[in-house]
């Protein structure tokens with residue numbers, strides 16, 4: 001059986017980008033169908049916490065005077081000018097009207113003031129902290145948004161998967177194909193097709209190949225990349241898709257029920273995460289130290305540093321450190337990083353916790369460094385030398401290797417038993433994708449728009465440097481809604497002349 005439909009605009013994938021693109025199309029009188037693979041709309045955008053925008057009423061009320069020019073300058077510098085300039089400018093300029101639009105649709109928003117930014121590295125930068133507009137009462141807010149958008153005329157079809165695009169010989173895209181909830185083939189004819197299927201973070205094999213490592217953990221909705229593949233088949237050029245690497249987790253940590261409901265990001269609220277979230281000694285799987293561990297205070301730099309050695313590392317502690325953590329309930333030496341959801345500063349018996357981690361195969365234990373190396377697979381001569389150097393640096397109060405700030409040179413590795421606790425970089429889906437113009441029209445290899453084809457959010461390329469995600473809070477989620485807004489506007493504009 002085949003179900004065949006004809007509309008003006010069809011949107012595939014209903015995260016922030018798709019919902020806002022559909023909203024704009026329908027608000028401008030276009031017959032709009034939005035299909036979604038899962039049983040509910042929202043995608044990773046619904047899981048995310050907030051939206052990057054500049055010069056908003058929330059900022060003005062908080063006494064923050066942030067200019068779009070400075071935001072553009074900072075993003076360009078951060079991205080080493082590898083980002084698409086016109087796209088970046090239009091996103092930054094249109095974030096504010098898009099935010100206002102989604103607030104009108106019923107999304108409740110609260111500015112996360114600069115002083116409270118979750119990433120310590122951002123504390124002094126208002127553009128990174130004070131531009132984070134967090135979503136409030138997400139289930140209710142999303143239900144409001146859906147209702148408002150439906151009122152404007154958008155028809156949502158859930159449990160419906162886009163599979164491919166319809167394309168004429170001259171390259172014009174004229175619709176899409178898919179499968180409906182009851183397994184029927186679906187053909188939708190449309191003058192504009194907006195593919196906002198959120199990248200391919202659910203396809204772990206594809207991500208592993210792209211990122212050259214299979215040691216990272218995937219978080220988020222299981223987007224398998226049908227949309228990205230279809231965009232590429234239609235002539236789109238994938239310029240920069242990559243995993244949105246973001247913080248790390250203790251290996252195999254169970255997602256606590258409460259935090260999983262709120263974040264799905266999966267930090268355990270076990271006090272052991274204090275070991276993960278403070279700048280102790282980190283080593284790679286061979287036993288070698290590899291970075292300034294104070295990157296822990298920035299989600300992105302922390303993830304980047306660990307990705308650099310494959311995305312899996314160990315936190316090395318000795319018994320005295322664990323005793324100190326047990327005794328030092330306030331953690332006066334090291335503040336617990338909140339660079340990722342679910343951080344805890346709960347007290348606990350850290351030796352007991354480390355023993356449990358060993359039982360749960362999240363950690364290795366050795367009475368001597370040599371025994372530990374044997375169990376964890378480290379090269380003992382490497383580990384021995386690294387520990388000796390680290391201890392000497394702690395004694396001198398100076399990190400001669402990676403310049404970790406002096407105040408973190410506190411805990412040597414001296415008294416066994418020793419523990420190596422495993423951590424893995426997490427990625428929040430993928431970002432980056434096919435080359436677009438600043439209206440989110442998909443460009444072919446000649447840099448010409450493919451007629452009828454638009455994208456946005458985690459399928460669109462040009463907003464990030466590639467590999468690394470800027471440390472600005474809310475950038476991907478804000479890009480999702482705002483790029484969808486612009487894609488919707490472009491489709492409306494283009495359809496006037498067709």
Ligand SMILES: Cc1cc2nc3c(=O)[nH]c(=O)nc-3n(C[C@H](O)[C@H](O)[C@H](O)COP(=O)(O)OP(=O)(O)OC[C@H]3O[C@@H](n4cnc5c(N)ncnc54)[C@H](O)[C@@H]3O)c2cc1C
Pocket residue numbers: 012013014015016017018035036037038041042043044045046047048049050051160161162163196197198199219220221222223224225226227244263264265427428429430431456457458459473474475476477478480481
């Ligand atoms: C745990 C987590 C936390 C995050 N927190 C933040 C944050 O706080 N701030 C921030 O800026 N970013 C955050 N991000 C990243 C951000 O949420 C995403 O990059 C962004 O929301 C992507 O938006 P999108 O609209 O492109 O995709 P999504 O919101 O993921 O939407 C894509 C939709 O397409 C659907 N879909 C997929 N394939 C198909 C198909 N073949 N047919 C039909 N539908 C399909 C999916 O089911 C999904 O609903 C987070 C991500 C995760 C996973």
